[in-house]
Amino acid sequence: MADFLVLVYVACYIGGGALSSLNSHRLTGVCISFFILLTFYSYKKKDFVHQCKQKEASENLRKLFDINPYPLILSRLDDGLILLTNERAQKEWPLAAEGGPQYDTRYVFRDAEDRAAVIEQLQKTSSLKNHVLQQMTAPGFTRWAIVNYETLEINHVRCILSGFTDITQLKKVEGELAKHASIDLLTGQRNSRSGMEALTQMFAESRNDWVECTLCFIDINNLKQVNDQYGHREGDALITTVCNVFAANIEPEDILFRYGGDEFIMLFFHKSNEAAEFIWAAMYKEKTSRKKQLSDNSDNAGSSPPLVH
Incomplete structure (x- = not known):
């Protein structure tokens, strides 16, 4: 026409x-x-x-x-004003689809400093791949994502096209794997590898400063007798109960881990020998009481093992 x-x-x-x-x-x-x-x-x-x-x-x-199955957001490079979002992004961030100006700092970057760092990189290379960040999808809800950025010019305006891949589940699995790799499954405390790493790191950080601490090597008396007489389930319950007593009486800065079997290592950080002895006496008293209840054999309660410094 x-x-x-x-x-x-x-x-x-x-x-x-x-x-x-x-x-x-x-x-x-x-x-x-x-x-x-x-x-x-x-x-x-x-x-x-x-x-x-x-x-x-x-x-x-x-x-x-x-129709892209992944969230996409187009924003201005200079001020971050969001110009366009696809349908998937609007479902992920309902707030971004509301009326009024929206800015990409809230959705596309961790914060203003992260945006500045990404913009600096985009100025040099025009693209940035596999940038990992934690995003807010709604008030009080966050997720992990890998973001790919591309710069382009639309109607003589420099823009950033941001594409997202959700890796929240992957992060959860990663966290679980890290937990299982560092936590003793029976007691819920650090395992030997994780505990030794924590001790090494603490000693390295305190190398140039005088720090008073007390290191204890602990083993549970008569565990074999409990296992033989009542079964390994009761023996595991004894280990768990004793460990819970230890954990309940130490400070967050202290270190406790299962060294192996019925052996534990405990570090009292920033505590004198006398303070550690006082705490240990209270723990041993509570531990002995619970041990008697579990084994139902008060004769098995040994004397308090000495602290190892």
């Missing part, structure tokens, strides 16, 4: 110019007018075709943008 209107316009214009030239016997004017109008028509047609192609490309890009 647009091509037809342009043709009618050109024909009328040429016809009017020809009639005017014939009346004044200026046939040269007809040729010049025809050439000018033909050039004008060719330019307008190319411009019209270019605009149609741009519109079609924009519509196709928007369709691809919307």
